[in-house]
Amino acid sequence: MFSFFKRKPKEEPVVTPEVVATPASAAIPTTPAELPQTIAEPAAQPVTTTATTAVDEVASTSASAPAPQPEQKRSWLSRLKAGLAKTSSNLTTLFIGARIDDELYDELEAALLTSDAGVEATLFLLDTLKKKVKEEKLTEAEQVKTALKTLLLELLTPLQKPLELGRHQPLVMMIAGVNGAGKTTTIGKLAKHMQVHHQSVLLAAGDTFRAAAREQLSVWGERNDVTVISQESGDPAAVAFDAVASARARGTDVVMVDTAGRLPTQLHLMEELKKIKRVIAKGMEGAPQEVLLIIDGNTGQNALAQVRAFDDALQLTGLIITKLDGTAKGGVLAAIAKTRPIPVYFIGIGEQIEDLQPFNAQEFVDALFN
Incomplete structure (x- = not known):
């Protein structure tokens, strides 16, 4: 079963062996002049939503998170x-x-x-x-x-493994994938999932090559009432670094760093991904704690090749399988499980926010045999 962990009140910080306590003032910009000037501030009024998640069990520390309704589960x-x-x-x-x-x-x-x-x-x-x-x-x-x-x-x-929240402040998630896998849209959906579990979110538009990608992420930021850090051009690693610094200064719970889509055969672009990861680590020790790969469920065995290449380059911590609707075959999860068993945090079956749900092996197998 899945369980998500909510960040404890600031007066009782979570301390685990994986987290290195850092003074709040250490190398963190604290004045408006020092903060990145490319921050798109969220709208004044929060966006309301009725979307809920399909989490079957929620840890006691986040018991107030809304439970899925039976009709939504059946749907x-x-x-x-x-x-x-x-x-x-x-x-x-x-x-x-x-x-x-x-x-x-x-x-x-x-x-x-x-x-x-x-x-x-x-x-x-x-x-x-x-x-x-x-x-x-x-x-x-x-x-x-x-x-x-x-x-x-x-x-x-x-x-099947839960994406744990609250163990790091902030939790930095670096998100990669090939073009067309649904990466930016998935980030927007994930941001809403985080908010449902009482996490504040900051997005970093690390795809500096495509203006459309930045605009798309900004739309999701407005829709979810989330701050987006972006630049019209420049080094995506610098955008990621600024986002982490800003999140630490603001006390934000989760930072999600978008990256430009690329093929695993484009070695120079894969090297750029490695650079982004190294620069994020300079901004916060131990970050990024999550390195996720978005996979189009329709790509077949090519998806397995993507997992191998990106894992070799970045040491992936989790996968998100999208577009498991209509033409998707689903068997690729078996191939991944046998050859490169990286946790699948979420699977997606459509365009709506509620169409991205935590992976549940029993539900998936039941869907294949019923």
Whole structure:
């Protein structure tokens, strides 16, 4: 189950081995003249919203966070099932009236590969399934289907991990991804999730190459009543550094740093990402505490290549899978779990704020087999 941790009152700061206490005045600008001049201030009146999250359990320190309504939960699950319907159909129809023989296993192998599960995860699931069928003496196709569902759940469960809030002040999140993965939109949705859990948020428009990216992030900032730090041009690492310094001076809970989209094969741009991460660390020891990769769920096995490349460069702490609607196959999570098991914090199935929800392995597997 997921649990989020709310920041404790300032008079009782959270102190953990991962956090190095730093005097509030140390190297932090405190006057308006010292603060970055490219800060877009939020509107005077907060934006109201009815969006809630699908968090099933909330830690006692954030018990006041709104709980998901039953109808919203049902709506989310039905949309998730609809998004994964194609893969679900390919997997489940194999077992209708089937005999347990080599032909069934061959068809199952093809179905898993077609769903983007990848060769390694597919062979692992098939080999383990065959052993399970033999050891438990399974004779019915429905029993084999249930066994496969159990194995897939066991494979995906390690990816389910909560994004913990309140352990760092501020929590600095660096967010990367290729062009078109939905990175900037996802940042806007995440900002709303943070606010639902009583966290103040600051956004850094680190994509200094595209004016449209800065404008899009500014729109999300206005919509969520969140401050956005940006520059028309210049070094994205400097924007990130200014954002961290400003957040520390203001007592902001979460800093989210957008970065320019890039392909993992663009080595000079990957080096720039490494530079941004190093500069953020200079602005705050231990930061960024979270390095997230946004992945388009429709990119298939290319998504796995992205995970490997960005993880090698940045040491990723979490993933967010977007666009798991309609044409997405979903099996890529199995490939990730088997080859590079990085936590999947959130999955997205649409454009609305409520369409981004914490990853729950049981819900995901149920959607694939029901």
